Amino acid sequence: MFSTLAPILLQATGETLYMVAAALALGTSMGLPLGVLLATSGRGELFEALWFQRIFGPIVNATRSVPFIILAVAIIPFTRFVVGTSIGTSAAIVPLTVAAIPFIARIIEGAIREVDSGLIEAAQAMGARPVQVVTKVLLPEALPGIIHGLTLTAVTLIGYSAMVGAVGAGGLGDLGIRYGYQRFRPDVMAAVVITLIVVVQAVQSSGDWMARKADKRNI
């Protein structure tokens, strides 16, 4: 029995990791600049632009307050527009990314706001241009917090990816629902749950390890 289960389990795990990795990468590429700007566009800050906060703050909050499963269904037209279909593993990346962007933006914003403002001042006194303050001071100093946050995002996305699995996206969630629930195969259900636990543990542990490596504040 295991020999028949192993290949489909492996394939489902691969699909889950693919969806999560893609959404994490795409979400970071957009969430990072958004988070940096949210953290630095306030009054008297590096890139003062109050309009930016007024527009994007509420958008970020609104996106975050919609439950993921509803978000995924609500943006189906957009998903279809981007990928050409709303079903399948690649299509699932769209709602996952849309959910990840504001999540990551807030995490980056928070990590940057933790950086001592004295360091910004010191950098400016040294002749740093605003962009250099971000690249040379804020991001390196916030790195441990950012890694922690991205780890949290990855774990959350693994959960979300199981939800989109329920609407036909492939991956471990899909497998669990189709075999474990609809065809009543408790062995498959158990295997899926155990695999999810192992994957989440592995992601969390490696994230913690990287954050510790990056953190030079307590040596």
Place this chain on the structure above:
Amino acid sequence: MIRLSNVQKTYPARRGSDEHTALRGIDLDIAAGEIVGVIGRSGAGKSTLIRCINLLETPTSGSVIVDGTDVTKLSNRDLPLFRRQLGMVFQHFNLLSSRTVYDNIALPLELAGASKAEIAAAVDPLLPLVGLEEKRDRYPAELSGGQKQRVGIARALSSSPKVLLCDEVTSALDPETTRQILNLLKDINKRLGLTMVVITHEMAVVKALCDRVAVMDGGVIVEEGLVDGIFANPVHDTTKSLLADEFVEFRAGQDSAQSRDQSSGQEG
């Protein structure tokens, strides 16, 4: 080297606080190679004054001439270039925790786009100057307060500035370490002929380090002159009381450090 003429600074009103005038017409001349102390009680406007020199604060009115240029007129593009000619040392060191000693000292050069070789040529001789050869690859978390401040000083020197601005650089240090840091600064002034502006609330620092001193109170300079003269013959009440403080120096240091922490907490 530096000439402040009728410099005023008013912080605009914010939620929960009225506007506040921290500097009310400051005139101060600082010659090249000189060490000038600025002393005063907490809230006198000392930090505001020194921050107006490198334009971390923009004066509301008046002019700040550094090396012949009115720096208040500089554009946002030129301001970083100007600031690279000044080094600044801070009370709380403000070192990057993510960088080693060497990389912290290298930062100003990195910002200016220096090559690896240029950086090494500038940083390597600074390490022995501040006595940190052995700590080269350590992180700030592994250093004592005095060592951190040595890194702060080396970092301020790495871009070969003409002026060193020091804001309460010994206030977070114990008396012995304070003495060492003051000796280091004195030594640097002699060797490199640097102009220095030294902010402090302790007369002992002025006595140990400065050629000339300006006494501030309520946003104005109330008394100014050669250190020996001011010590021998203080005229203004503020000066007299600051001199009297020397006997309770330790307590005074603690109290004002506390009040500063509280006020910065409110601002942030």
